[in-house]
Amino acid sequence: MKTLIIIFLSSLICVVVTGQVVTDQERTYPLSDTPTALDANGNLNSFGVTQLRSKITLFLKADKHTKSIRPFNQIPNDPLGSIVFLDGAKQVEVTTRLKKDSLKYYRYSIIENDTNVIISNNTLRKIDFAWPDGSDLPGHLTMNLQIPEVTGKKITIKIYRLPEVDRITTLIIYNKPFERIKILTKRLISDDRTSKIRHRKVMDLGYYPEIFVDEKTNGIALSVKKTDLDFAYQVYVFNQVEKTKLQYRYVPNNNWDYNTRDGNPIIFIDKSYFGELGDYEIKIIPDPILLGHRYTLESSAHIINSKGQMSFNVASLPGVFSIREMGIIAMIILMAAICIAVLIIERNKKKTRKKVMQAQSKTEAAKGELDQIRSQLNPHFVYNSLSGIQNLMNQNETEKANSYLNKFARLTRNILNDQELISIQDERNLLDDYLTMESLRFQFTYEINIIGDTNFPNTEIPAMLLQPFVENAIKHNMAILQDKGKLLIELKADQKNVILSLKDNGQGFDTHKTYEGLGLKLCKKRIELLNQLYKECPVSMTIDSGTKGTTVTIILENWL
Known part of the structure; x- marks a missing residue:
């Protein structure tokens, strides 16, 4: 019975996985708008060829001999690494644009065919162009x-900027046929x-055209000769399912092992790729997308030779159940599995509902505390504003007091809206109104900048996060420094x-130092409560x- 279950499970995996394949006639790689070395006017195109994460931008121009x-x-596995594939090029020009005063910090190396070091950690010396004042890059x-x-x-x-020797930007120019x-x-x-201690059994297939697959089989390991572009x-x-129909499956690249003793990579192919009886063929070819043209696996014959493929037949073992018999057993187990799954799902639903109710209770409590803190911060702001109006009236500056009062009225309306979230633009306007009022009293100067794309001002954030600190800055510094x-x-x-x-x-x-005022304490408490409400978007301060300022x-985090 134990053997039956093991055989069934192995076959079931094969049936399920094999059902996900596509035929060679169905799978093709679409023809994209492939760039060319020359533009419509016959001039050489310049391409930015470094990754977005790299702080060093490299530009490449290929000569007119370049076919593609x-x-x-x-x-x-290299976030700062790029590769450019060329066909027929003789000369290329690679440039970068750097600030003149930082040129001395850059080092680069050039290696030819992985073995010949042309340049090693040299500084950049050849200047193609100096950008003048008034240009895009003065x-x-x-x-x-x-x-x-x-x-x-x-x-x-390979190029980097000192002292960041571990942030190397790599560019590979590949101008040769694939090996x-x-x-x-x-x-x-x-x-x-065969013994109590479980270990691996390895059988060299050599030229054996036939193999047997059972519950003990793990898969096939192929060692291939290292190339200069293994990845x-x-x-x-491939599997010949019918006389006129060929189906195939792709083995993920993460199945490769490049850290071997002899340096030759090994690919492991799980038995699920050849679990059914029949004829199989394994082919190792360059990535069709990297070849740069409309491509099917059958059209790769000019790249594959007999040394890059393996053919074999999976034969049946005596006493192995037929697919029909295993299908019946599979249906019985599947029905049992569905019943068990339904019971588990119902149980999990009850647990989930309980957790949701608890989470909602905590959320409501946090919101209540936030409202309480805001109610304490708002009077603090109002008292400061009324004090400013009183000072102006005492100094008989009626016109300034009227202007101050108008700004104060608009600010008060916005505060009474009691919104927890407010747009970046509205937050900026509130700060501007308040600072305009206070600058009438103390004659200081201020600047408010929004830095981001066109949609950034519409982003909503918790309201008046900076307001208490602005009030403190005015009370303890601007009032003293004046103009x-x-x-x-x-x-x-x-x-x-x-x-x-x-x-x-x-x-x-x-x-x-600990101070008597409540402003800073309330701000810290508010941030703590915001982090309870927005756990995936934490707030920090x-x-x-x-002596030069605060x-x-x-x-x-993660608010955009």
Whole structure:
């Protein structure tokens, strides 16, 4: 019975997985708009060929002899690595644009065909163009990397900026035919259960055209001769299901092992790829997408030779159940599995409902505390504003007091709306109104900047996060400095984060000291509650203060 179950499960996996294949006639790679070396006017095209994460942008021009160019490819497992495929090029020009005063920090190397080091950690010396004042890049230089002749070669460029020696931008220029792959060894891997200690059994297939697959079989391991572009090759398993119908499956690239003793990579092909009886063929070919044209696997015959493929037949073992018999058993087990699954799902639903109710209760409690904190912060703001109006009236500055009062009325209406979230633009307007009022009293100068794309001002954030710190800056610094006081407020986008910052030129304060005022305590408590409500978008705050001023920074992560 135990053997029956094991055989059934192995076959069931094969049936399910094999049902996901597509025929060779159905699968093709669409023809994209492949770039060319020359533009419509016959001029050489320039391509930006580095990854977006790289801080060093490289530009490439191929000569007029280039038949095709595929410039936008990432090197697997290298976020700063790119590869450009060329056909027929003789010369290429690679340049970068750097600030003149930072040129001395850059180093680069050039390696030819992985073995010949042309340039090693040199500085960039050849200037192609100096960008003048008034241009798009004033103070920059276009530097030429002086690439040698590339006919039939693989050229590897590595460039970095000191001291970041571990952030190397890599560019591979591949201007040669793909190497024909060669399979060195073919081994069938199985579990040896003849003893109590379980270990692997390896059988060298050699030229055996027939293999047997059972519950002990793990798969086939192929060792192939190393090429100069190992990651560019893919493995396909073909199966002749009918006389006129060929189906195949792709083996994922993460099945490759490149860290072997002899340096030759090994690909492991699980037995699920050849679990059914029949004729199979394994082919190792370059990635069709990298070839750069409309492509089917059958049209790859000119790239595959007999040393890059393996043919075999999976034969049946005595006493193995037929597919029909296994299908009946599968249906019985499937029905039982469905019943069990329904019971498990119902049980999980009850647990989920309980967790949701608990989470909702915690959320409502956090919202209540937030409202309480805002109700404490709002009077603090109102008292400060009324104090400013009183001072202006006492000084008989009626016109300023009227202007102040109008701004105060608009601010009060917005505060009474009691919105927890507010757009970046509205937050900026509230701050501007308040600072306009206070600058009438103390004659300081201020600046508010929104830094981001056109949609950034519409992003909603918790309202009045910076307001308490603005009030403190005015009370403790601007009121003293008067017309010498300066405030800089920035609301900016940084990748997926929103960063709010306030900087003044006051005398600073001891951030480690405990003060009697409630403003800072309430702000910290509010941030703590916001983090309970928005767990996937945490909010953090830092305060840096010294003799030259104070900077408050609030970061809202993943708000964009």
